[in-house]
Amino acid sequence: MAKKDEPMSEGEEETEAESISESESESQSLSGGGESKGGLEYIMSLPDVPTKLPPHMELQRTRVFCNADAPIHTDTVQYSGAFAALGEDNSFRLDHFRKNFRIEVMRYSEDDMEFDMIGIDPALANAFRRILIAEVPxxxxxxxxxxxxxxxxxxxxxxxxxxxxxxxxxxxxxxxxxxxxxxxxxxxxxxxxxxxxxxxxxxxxxxxxxxxxxxxxxxxxxxxxxGDSNSNSTSKxxxxxxxxxxxxxxxxxxxxxxxxxxxxxxxxxxxxxxxxxxxxxxxxxxxxxxxxxxxSPVATTWYRMLPEVVLLEEIEDEMAEKLKSKCPVGVFDIEDIANGKKKLTVARPRACTLCRECIREGEEGEKRVSLRRVKDHFIFTIESTGALPPDVLFTEAVKILESKCERVISDLS
Missing domain, CATH: 2.170.120.12 (DNA-directed RNA polymerase, insert domain)
Structure with missing residues (x-):
């Protein structure tokens, strides 16, 4: 290194400039400066850090398992750091909600409507139900x-x-x-x-x-x-x-x-x-x-989580016929395969009413069929009394919930 009062040579100036630019780029990549990755993104991009939950934990987080005796994993995980050790950010993000939330109308008439609300929390779905019953005038x-x-x-x-x-x-x-x-x-x-x-x-x-x-x-x-006997008889x-x-x-x-x-x-x-x-x-x-x-503007209104029926193994011939005949709502169907054999398929999972007839045989039944419910997918039904159409009723419920939120925000501020 040259002394302060001595000028540096051209080669020494280039070497020092390169070292300064390298140190600046390293500090920017770690601190998230400029257009480079932020601190969390940088850590998540490292090769040894897991980027998603294992399959069994992802199922527990997003599905309810309906076993023969009782459903399990029924709670929804709200804590943002619940899976922080696995590198999963479980916090609520508005942009993620906007991207994934959607409504799909499945059936509509003057009296009733059935639609799917996807990507929503059970508390919000229940809020709409309660508002429709008790607060829409x-x-x-x-x-x-x-x-x-x-x-x-x-x-x-x-x-x-x-x-x-x-x-x-x-x-x-x-x-x-x-x-x-x-x-x-x-x-x-x-x-x-x-x-x-x-x-x-x-x-x-x-x-x-x-x-x-x-x-x-x-x-x-x-x-x-x-009671006034002296009232003017000519008045209206x-x-x-x-x-x-x-x-x-x-x-x-x-x-x-x-x-x-x-x-x-x-x-x-x-x-x-x-x-x-x-x-x-x-x-x-x-x-x-x-x-x-x-x-109350509705005769009734209710919701249920989307059923999910999964075959855990190939079910063929006699057992396939047996399981199909057990289901009272016709969830299963029989498909012909080679050499005259028949295979069980899930044709109408949405019709499942969770009667559990297909898994009544204890552990053997649960090894063949898995009954689940999707935690953030709700089948919502509105039956109007006739005062207003069901789609107008739901729109009014959304407006009422919006006004409640605005009232809370104004009171807190």
């Missing part, structure tokens, strides 16, 4: 004003039956009534007047159905009793609602009258005998299933 009959009821159905039972009839109207067009006066924006009024005429010598019966409920767009027709008589305008004059209802559509028309309310009569008014308001089940 609908319109339902809350108050029943009975003027006459001579049927065999008691008043309180009749009111309860009316409340459970789904109304074909979009609840998003209405406001919550709360303690406000009933108006055209928070209340729907229906009238029911059914009578079974008495004819001498005949035994008549009349069935009262949901289509006998007639929508009153101008509000209640039952007068509100007033007060009713149980205070509509400022007719509901059928509003643009959302002008060409879409409120009522009961399709199969909802045939819901039976009561059956009248000769001379019996029902006259009443029913007032519907907006609410959620958490308050009462009549506001």
């Amino acid at each position: 609908t319109m339902a009959i809350e108050k029943v004003l009975i003027a006459n009821n001579t049927s065999v159905v008691q008043d309180e039972v009749l009111a309860h039956r009316l409340g459970l009839i789904p109304i074909s109207v979009d609840p998003r067009l209405f406001e919550y009534a709360d303690n406000n006066a009933p108006n055209e924006r928070n209340t729907i009024v229906f009238k029911l007047h059914a009578h079974c005429e008495r004819v001498k010598g005949e035994r008549r019966r009349h069935t009262v159905k949901a289509n006998d409920l007639k929508w009153l767009p101008n509000g209640s027709e039952f007068l509100l009793e007033s 008589p007060k009713t149980h609602t205070s509509f400022s305008c007719s509901q059928d004059s509003l643009p959302e209802f002008s060409n879409n009258p409120i009522g009961f559509k399709g199969k909802l028309n045939d819901i039976i309310i009561a059956k009248l005998g000769s001379g019996q009569e029902i006259e009443l008014e029913a007032h519907a308001v907006k609410g959620i299933g958490k308050t009462h089940a009549k506001w």
